[in-house]
Amino acid sequence: xxxxxxxxxxxxxxxxxxxxxxxxxxxxxxxxxxxxxxxxxxxxxxxxxxxxxxxxxxxxxxxxxxxxxxxxxxxxxxxxxxxxxxxxxxxxxxxxxxxxxxxxxxxxxxxxxxxxxxxxxxxxxxxxxxxxxxxxxxxxxxxxxx
Amino acid sequence: xxxxxxxxxxxxxxxxxxxxxxxxxxxxxxxxxxxxxxxxxxxxxxxxxxxxxxxxxxxxxxxxxxxxxxxxxxxxxxxxxxxxxxxxxxxxxxxxxxxxxxxxxxxxxxxxxxxxxxxxxxxxxxxxxxxxxxxxxxxxxxxxxxxxxxxxxxxxxxxxxxxxxxxxxxxxxxxxxxxxxxxxxxxxxxxxxxxxxxxxxxxxxxxxxxxxxxxxxxxxxxxxxxxxxxxxxxxxxxxxxxxxxxxxxxxxxxxxxxxxxxxxxxxxxxxxxxxxxxxxxxxxxxxxxxxxxxxxxxxxxxxxxxxxxxxxxxxxxxxxxxxxxxxxxxxxxxxxxxxxxxxxxxxxxxxxxxxxxxxxxxxxxxxxxxxxxxxxxxxxxxxx
Numbered sequence: 087x088x089x090x091x092x093x094x095x096x097x098x099x100x101x102x103x104x105x106x107x108x109x110x111x112x113x114x115x116x117x118x119x120x121x122x123x124x125x126x127x128x129x130x131x132x133x134x135x136x137x138x139x140x141x142x143x144x145x146x147x148x149x150x151x152x153x154x155x156x157x158x159x160x161x162x163x164x165x166x167x168x169x170x171x172x173x174x175x176x177x178x179x180x181x182x183x184x185x186x187x188x189x190x191x192x193x194x195x196x197x198x199x200x201x202x203x204x205x206x207x208x209x210x211x212x213x214x215x216x217x218x219x220x221x222x223x224x225x226x227x228x229x230x231x232x
Numbered sequence: 233x234x235x236x237x238x239x240x241x242x243x244x245x246x247x248x249x250x251x252x253x254x255x256x257x258x259x260x261x262x263x264x265x266x267x268x269x270x271x272x273x274x275x276x277x278x279x280x281x282x283x284x285x286x287x288x289x290x291x292x293x294x295x296x297x298x299x300x301x302x303x304x305x306x307x308x309x310x311x312x313x314x315x316x317x318x319x320x321x322x323x324x325x326x327x328x329x330x331x332x333x334x335x336x337x338x339x340x341x342x343x344x345x346x347x348x349x350x351x352x353x354x355x356x357x358x359x360x361x362x363x364x365x366x367x368x369x370x371x372x373x374x375x376x377x378x379x380x381x382x383x384x385x386x387x388x389x390x391x392x393x394x395x396x397x398x399x400x401x402x403x404x405x406x407x408x409x410x411x412x413x414x415x416x417x418x419x420x421x422x423x424x425x426x427x428x429x430x431x432x433x434x435x436x437x438x439x440x441x442x443x444x445x446x447x448x449x450x451x452x453x454x455x456x457x458x459x460x461x462x463x464x465x466x467x468x469x470x471x472x473x474x475x476x477x478x479x480x481x482x483x484x485x486x487x488x489x490x491x492x493x494x495x496x497x498x499x500x501x502x503x504x505x506x507x508x509x510x511x512x513x514x515x516x517x518x519x520x521x522x523x524x525x526x527x528x529x530x531x532x533x534x535x536x537x538x539x540x541x542x543x544x545x546x547x548x549x550x551x552x553x554x555x556x557x558x559x560x561x562x563x564x565x566x567x568x569x570x571x572x573x574x575x576x577x578x579x580x581x582x583x584x585x586x587x588x589x590x591x592x593x594x595x596x597x598x599x600x601x602x603x604x605x606x607x608x609x610x611x612x613x614x615x616x
Binding site for chain 1: 405408414416442
């Protein structure tokens, strides 16, 4: 798997949310390669080919990163900062996912360079729609940086 | 007196002349001896006479001088007397002035004493006020400390509330999303395995998850209001009602006839007022939905420097006995089976109107509709 092309990187600590999102992509017929990582540290290791992902071809970049804000160890904002600070990864679109619009870090997320900000809806149909719309836009409509 | 002297001197000269003539004639006529004797006698008499006359003249001259002296002296006396009289007059005047001045001084002394007495009183007053000021300063310092303490506590509470509402929205919604999501996935992906009752139960799970989601959203809206400041602007209430109705009609179907008279414009926070109208109109539609001909009226009036807006319906109404429960959080006068709801809508309305320094109240009768009022202070535009 290490050298196959990855299109969607989902960084989400909640297994239920991840499962719902993965199912939603499947339901929306977005069967692109998706990798799910459970925390920020793992995500950075993946992106920069270190630790567990030592030797991964880091030029194989995801077309979009879905990033949950509230995570243990390293939270979403820190992951976002690291991604946007590195020449290799700063052009990858990052969609911030969170449970509510009450999050105090919305403004910070945008100022750190988040490309989009999505509140995960409680309703499964809505959630499915949001996720498939996201995939459709970032994978099919958006022209990623070369 | 001078005239007399003149006359005397004339008569004296004449006597002298006559005597000389007579002597010479007699001398001619008399015998030598006799004649000589007589002549000597005569001469003596003449000499005596002329001496006497001369003396008289001298005396007269002296008298004249003395007279003149006397006249001069009396003149001087008169002058002095006049001077004295003048001086006396001046003295009298001065004396009178002195009396007045004395009186004035006495009066001034009295005044000074009075003032001194007043100053003593004023000093006492000042000392007292100084004492009071000190007391007040101490009190102010104390109350400032209290205010600081309170502000600190309010800040802490607000921070608590903020983190609470965040964790409510995040931590409660996450499991709710899972419950709802998995229930739906079960229904969709295991459709063939579940019988009708199983599917109904799954439906109930999802219904309740959805309700809880709405409740969390309402609660968050309510708690957000506490922190959010208001931005006032001129609000065209007619347009606002139009916007709200368009939104409501998009969301659900209803058969209510909605009458809206020409409403007074308000000065308020547009978004918050929109929330108020949305809640009141949604309620009116909801609680009149079971009537054959639901009717909703929106009105406004000016009264006692306030603008009063009302939304009335001919719906389920309420018992006035429970009127004070209407605006409480989570307080409901109807069961969920009758009319669904979370019991937060009117609490939000009240909170928004209170933030605008207005009031909310309601009138109703069970089964005969309800009217909800809110007032906004009429802000007079400052002249410039």
